[in-house]
Amino acid sequence: CFKMQEAAEHNMKMHPMWQGPLTVPGGDHQSPIDIVVRKSVFDSELKPLVIDYDPKTCQQIWNNGYSFLVEYDDTTDKSTLKGGPLQDTYRLCQFHFHWGESNAWGSEHTVDRRLFPAELHLVHWNSDKYSLFEEAVMEENGLAVIGVFLKVGKRHEGLQKLVDALPAIRHKSSVVEFNRFDAACLLPTNTDDYWTYHGSLTTPPLTESVSWIVMKQHIEVSHDQLAVFRSLLFTSAEEEVQKSMVNNFRVQQSLCGRTVRSSFT
Numbered sequence: 324c325f326k327m328q329e330a331a332e333h334n335m336k337m338h339p340m341w342q343g344p345l346t347v348p349g350g351d352h353q354s355p356i357d358i359v360v361r362k363s364v365f366d367s368e369l370k371p372l373v374i375d376y377d378p379k380t381c382q383q384i385w386n387n388g389y390s391f392l393v394e395y396d397d398t399t400d401k402s403t404l405k406g407g408p409l410q411d412t413y414r415l416c417q418f419h420f421h422w423g424e425s426n427a428w429g430s431e432h433t434v435d436r437r438l439f440p441a442e443l444h445l446v447h448w449n450s451d452k453y454s455l456f457e458e459a460v461m462e463e464n465g466l467a468v469i470g471v472f473l474k475v476g477k478r479h480e481g482l483q484k485l486v487d488a489l490p491a492i493r494h495k496s497s498v499v500e501f502n503r504f505d506a507a508c509l510l511p512t513n514t515d516d517y518w519t520y521h522g523s524l525t526t527p528p529l530t531e532s533v534s535w536i537v538m539k540q541h542i543e544v545s546h547d548q549l550a551v552f553r554s555l556l557f558t559s560a561e562e563e564v565q566k567s568m569v570n571n572f573r574v575q576q577s578l579c580g581r582t583v584r585s586s587f588t
């Protein structure tokens with residue numbers, strides 16, 4: 324996915340506005356949304372997800388000015404997602420999180436209006452149809468993002484390696500090498516139960532190219548682990564006023580007649 328330079332330039336274009344309730348002009352397939360459980364439709368055709376991540380493809384972790392991203396080498400089909408609602412094979416390119424300033428809110432999607440303190444997004448692009456991430460971003464069936472809710476509870480052992488790397492990327496545009504991280508350790512034990520709908524990126528360019536797959540089962544992280552997320556900064560080392568990286572989520576968008584399907588009854 325995006326390399327450092329493009330994303331840094333890209334970030335300049337995105338930063339000032341991304342938090343607003345901005346939607347693309349006429350965009351009626353925007354994300355995130357509130358998932359109204361009783362209105363979701365069970366679809367027996369939905370298959371189990373096939374998630375196959377290779378920890379060796381993990382490359383770096385960096386602060387892009389509104390979240391922190393763990394980026395993977397997506398030049399080959401080494402870390403892939405298929406099955407579920409997807410017709411093609413999608414390559415993992417990065418994962419990141421959204422969180423609040425308190426444990427009372429922070430997630431982007433909600434379930435029957437219930438907010439979670441944070442949400443993980445694992446971003447994949449359709450490598451059967453496109454040769455580059457940047458192409459896939461603009462296309463209808465270009466991206467697939469897995470959303471996982473985080474709840475505050477017991478410490479997440481797998482997450483700790485990532486939490487320990489965060490102080491090194493406190494400021495915007497800082498990056499450190501990050502290898503052999505198995506993103507699969509962040510998935511809930513049950514990945515067969517999920518909601519899926521067609522939506523968009525939740526930050527500019529807000530393109531409506533995402534097959535969203537939101538896990539029913541959350542993962543647990545400790546209060547202290549989440550507090551380290553909040554120690555990150557939106558601002559670069561040069562800026563005189565440092566701003567805590569918190570509340571980096573978009574407000575819920577209207578469903579506009581879309582159906583949310585569930586893989587479970």
Ligand SMILES: NS(=O)(=O)c1ccc(S(=O)(=O)c2ccccc2)s1
Nearest residue numbers: 324444446460468523524525526528
């Ligand atoms: N929160 S989200 O999962 O919807 C999301 C927002 C942005 C991205 S991206 O970094 O892949 C990206 C994609 C296209 C252009 C720039 C960045 S993924």
Ligand SMILES: [Zn+2]
Nearest residue numbers: 419421444525
């Ligand atoms: Zn996201």
